Amino acid sequence: MKNRKRFLPRALAISGLASAGPAWSDLALNMTPGVTAMSREIYDLHMLTLWICVVIGVGVYGVMVYSILKFRKSKGAVPAKFTHSYTVEVIWTVIPALILVLMAIPAARTLIRMQDTRGSELTIKVTGFQWRWQYDYIDDGVRFFSTLKRDSNAARKLGSGIDPNTVEHYLLDVDNALVVPVNTKVRLLVTASDVLHAWWMPAFGVKQDAIPGYINEAWFNAETEGVYRGQCAELCGMDHGFMPIVVRVTSRDEYNTWLSSQRTQTSSLAQAQ
């Protein structure tokens, strides 16, 4: 309830959207190109389709608006008598078909690349649980859970009284992030232990359902170091909205250091048990 205070400025910002430049700046309107070749390809495909739709839309809506303005009974329009025309009907069946073919070709190309998981240098098994992720570096014997960070978890409780705006990366931060080296083809083996989940990382262009009994493959090759955030994308029960995904892309060296520190942790945990 505390963030009621913030309502007024926000409402003002919303009402002044057209004029106020700064208000737009934190409003994301479009998909982001992401940091992998695949996500950029997807972005380009998205923009291509969008622009094709815009062009068709301008044409179709233009004719509709023109008809509505021009052929009004109140302006004395007299209805024409024509009922059909095979010529135009053939034209507007064939032309959309051609446009669709033009769209299908790049889509199919991207799709084929997307499915090609060959030549990966690192394989990580991702398992969805209600409501956290487990990452298993199967060649390196490192395995850990990744859960919503404490401060977000406290703030998101019903009537917590904590303003989400005061929590850094509210709902998008975890205790243990997935760490991967930069410029490396990483193959994910995605599965689930209880119900369906979906591992989604928008910046990588990866969304893969996690299904009990199935091991689905996905891959990415991140080209820029940084921290990337995503969320579970398949309804998985009560806390579906509270199992974020965070991937830290680091340099090779940093990754190796991190991996060896994790190895010691995992082995000491194993000994303790």
Added chain:
Amino acid sequence: MSTGTPRNPANADATRAAADDALRAARARRNGWVLGLLALAFYVGFMIYTGIEGPR
């Protein structure tokens, strides 16, 4: 159909379509049964098919 025909009030609406053309009404009922049985066969058959052939 004339209004003079005595009717069972409760079934008045139901019978008037039927009385109009008994043959047509009989055909309609038959078609209804066929479609209903088709739907039922589809429902049961689909489950049996899934039980036997479904991916494991």
Added chain:
Amino acid sequence: MSSTAVDTHGHGHAHDQHDAHHGPRGIMRWITTTNHKEIGTLYMCFSLVMLFIGGGMAMLIRLELFQPGLQFFNPSFFNSMTTVHALIMVFGMIMPAFAGFANWFIPLQIGAPDMALPRLNNWSFWLLPFAGIMLLMTLFMPGGGPAGGWTLYPPLVLQTGDAFPFAMFAIHLLGVSSILAAINIIVTIMNMRAPGMTLLKMPMFTWTWLITAYLLLLAMPVLAGGVTMLITDRFFGTSFFSAAGGGDPVLFQHIFWFFGHPEVYIIILPAFGIVSEIIPTFARKPLFGYAAMVYATASIAFLSLVVWAHHMFTVGMPLGGQLFFMLSTMLIAIPTGVKVFNWTATLWKGSLSFETPMLYALAFLFLFTLGGFSGLMLAMVPADIQYHDTYFVVAHFHYVLVPGALFGVFAGTYYWLPKMTGHMYDETLGKTHFWLTTIFVNVTFFPQHFLGLAGMPRRIPDYATQFTDFNMISSIGAFGLGLSQLLFVYVIVKCARGGPKASAQVWEGAHGLEWTVPSPAPHHTFDEPPVVK
């Protein structure tokens, strides 16, 4: 040709109209009625009640999403709201509304005295209130209502508490009701047409319903099968969908969407039909390319049976499967495009006037096309990987369901209300309702495109703070949209109670058999079949 020349001498309003009602009075009249007009009215009243129940749930959803953090509901209740909102709106609101129009106007449009199977008709309606009540009851059961999404995906849906068997049985009942209504409609259209009313003379609304009814007959038993298998999985130890028992959770998704995709066309085709009636009437010009419209509708229906897996591009299908479903989905754009172009060509060189039904039909034309565009974007598999299960999808399907199907219902209501009540509705109020609804629909759903593209998943009760602004706009729109519908009820009630007397033809440009009977349409019509030339 859809416009028909009618010999009105045969069935006189000059002699007895059979206007009197002979059966029981009061509530028993409505429970025992077998009259297609009364059952149509029942369907529509039920639908209106459900519109407000489902809409109320939507407003609760938007209330919780107004700002980040959980202010009002716990996540389980939120999830059951999204689930039941969808089930109520699809099965309780849109489908009964179109079934109501079908009951009222298919017999009138084809010159039949009633539906072919009047008692079955009564039963298919009266299953609905019980199914609806049972579905709503589940919200008050231990463990809460069904919260696994209207798609009922196992294994999550099997975690539902005591509500599970009740929700499943309610869905079975709703399905049985739809199948019975579909059978009745097919049988009526195939057997009860007036002499001379050949198939290719039938009005578009009747045509779209004939095709819809066949789709229902194909799709509904499959859903019923899936639901029954869920029940046996939960209670009788089968493991159709349980990986641990050798079953396959993805199998259910195939079953569900084999029903679910035809279902979206079951919902939209009657709206296509209504719009195809209204645009020619108010353009005072016959529907452009009637035959092409019929074939386009049939092609859409056929294609809808082979595109289901485009709802499942992220489940890990083989490449061939993804390509097939991408291409078949893109193919649907062709007949849908034909329909949009033909409607536009009907406007072209017409003589347009803009009464409320026409306004709704035009808004349908604009906004459904917008939903079609986002649908085309969603068909592209690689892009769908990003869109899937985000608010982009929510925006897309609400654009085809609200300004699509629901505007079809609104348009049909205003168009035929004078025929049903005998009075003209209040045009000023009708137009006010139209502008409020259209503006708020866009305020509600347009920002959701941006939310989805920016990365907000659907079905979450709480969101990261960067999504706040558009969620606020969307919520404000939703409250406005919900409240505007009170005006709709007021217009209907006012029209039912009185108003300027409507003529038989009602609209200057209206053609077809339903406009040859007086307004209000008498209790019994076409006792002697009209002759269609």
